[in-house]
Structures are given as structure tokens and as C-alpha cells.
Amino acid sequence: MSKEIFPASFVSTESADGAPLRIGRGDESIRRATREEAERAQHSSQHAEAVEKLKAAYVQALQRADLETLFATPDALSGVFLPCPAETYYASKRRVLVVGQETRGWRNKSCSLRATSQVNDAEVAASMQATWEFASHGARRSKFMQFYRQVSAQVSPGTRDAVVWSNQFCVSFESGSPVRLPEATFHVVKELSYDLLRAQLDILQPQVVIFTTGPARDRYLKECFPHYQTVKVFEPRRLWHFKIGEIHCLRTSHPRWARGTEHLDRAIQLALDPSLSCADGEKA
Numbered sequence: 001m002s003k004e005i006f007p008a009s010f011v012s013t014e015s016a017d018g019a020p021l022r023i024g025r026g027d028e029s030i031r032r033a034t035r036e037e038a039e040r041a042q043h044s045s046q047h048a049e050a051v052e053k054l055k056a057a058y059v060q061a062l063q064r065a066d067l068e069t070l071f072a073t074p075d076a077l078s079g080v081f082l083p084c085p086a087e088t089y090y091a092s093k094r095r096v097l098v099v100g101q102e103t104r105g106w107r108n109k110s111c112s113l114r115a116t117s118q119v120n121d122a123e124v125a126a127s128m129q130a131t132w133e134f135a136s137h138g139a140r141r142s143k144f145m146q147f148y149r150q151v152s153a154q155v156s157p158g159t160r161d162a163v164v165w166s167n168q169f170c171v172s173f174e175s176g177s178p179v180r181l182p183e184a185t186f187h188v189v190k191e192l193s194y195d196l197l198r199a200q201l202d203i204l205q206p207q208v209v210i211f212t213t214g215p216a217r218d219r220y221l222k223e224c225f226p227h228y229q230t231v232k233v234f235e236p237r238r239l240w241h242f243k244i245g246e247i248h249c250l251r252t253s254h255p256r257w258a259r260g261t262e263h264l265d266r267a268i269q270l271a272l273d274p275s276l277s278c279a280d281g282e283k284a
Helices: 036-062 111-117 121-137 143-154 183-204 215-224 260-273
Strands: 022-023 030-032 097-100 164-165 208-211 229-235 239-244 246-249
Touching: 022 036, 022 239, 036 121, 097 143, 097 183, 121 164, 143 164, 183 215, 208 260, 215 246, 229 246, 229 260, 239 260, 246 260
Parallel strands: 097 164, 097 208, 208 246
Antiparallel strands: 022 030, 229 239, 239 246
């Protein structure tokens, strides 16, 4: 059975001088925790808190959305994609989100949101769990997932899921872009996807987001984040550096586009650079 992303609650405490203590179970032993143990406990606590906040934000966003309109013809749409961080995200030297376009399919047969349009905590948690498991182990042939894991290995060597996998749109249409949906349905997709993506940035507080969405979708990024500020256009249509508040964002090509490889590599280099580029610019 896979590891659960929703850990059991635990009790932590400190010594009189503020140092963390490790309390054993069974033998009732108490000793001062090592720095590594204290850091792991902190990362675990941060992760558990973020997962619960994301779950609550997802439930609220889904309850606001017109799911009956969205899934009026459910067979054409995928299930709802709901990103979730691994605990390694909080142990990484750099907190990074990697955002793709949309999945080709996602829990098409098991997503009860798709089947019933009814929102519940259990279904949201199941979708988050599935995302974490797939990010860790799935789709080895996918160019996007290869890039995602490349970023993870650069951010935290030896890991496969130290960064968070997200998507611009939370559902796909006929295994492709939902942009082709009727206007009323696509409006629901956009508004729900925007709500989910904003919640992820707000709760996870990444230092860098790499959008591998390509230039044709910049209009949707600008709709989602209207207060964005361009820092620098490294190459028109290929690599754009902008900020959403204090979060640095890099929009580049989708990994399946072979000619964009150099810009993908540059985006990773920039994401790992604490200073990035600080040149001011106008809106692209």
C-alpha cells in the first residue's frame, strides 16, 4: 500500500530552554532531539498543515463552481486534478511549483466529482493522494513528467517529488485542451482552475513557479493573475520572467516541444538562482 499523504497527528514539545525533545512511545524514554530530527518534525508539521489548508481551499472552490454545467457531458471531460505537495517540498533548498497545461486523463472512472457533481472531503483527499502518487511514480515516458523530475532532482538531489506538480487547467477535454469546450463550460473550467491555482500559490508559498504552458496560453495566466509584473523577457515567446507578488515566475515552452529544450534548461538555472533577475520591465 502506498504511503498516505495525510499523516496521523502527533505531539511535539520543547525543553525548558526551547530545544526540541523527542518522546519515545512504549519505553517512555525522553531525550533531546537531534537537529535532523527537529528539522524533519518541522517539515512534517508544515506539510500536514499545508495539506489540510489545501484540502479546505479545494472544497470551497469546488463548492463555488457550477459542477453541473461543467460535467453536463462527463464522458468528454477528465476527473478534477487537485495538486498536493510531498513532505520533501518543505525539506528542499528551494520551493518550486512546476505547472503544466492539463492532464490527458485523470481518474476518469473513479472521480466522483465528475460522476455526481457532489463535493465532499473524501473525494478531494483521494484526488490529492492520487496526484502525489503519480508525481512520485507515474508516466515515465511523459516529457512533462521527465522535466518535472529533472527539476526535483536539481532542487533536492536524490528526490523525485521535491517540487509540486500543478496544471493550468484542472480538467482536460477529450484528452486535450479544454479551450475547445463551449464557451459557458470553458468559463466554468477557467474560473475553477484559477481559484485552485491561486490557492496553491497562497498556501504553498513557492519561491519560484515554472509555467511550461507555452506562449499561446499567456492570456490565461494574465487573466488568472492580473497584477503580475514583468521582470524580463529573455526571449520573446520562449522565456518570460514575471512576478506575482513576491513569487518569481518563469513561463517557457512545454517539454514536448523539442526546440524549447534550451529554454527549459535556462528556466531551471534561473529557478535555482536565489537572486534571479531584478531588472524592471513593463507588462508583456
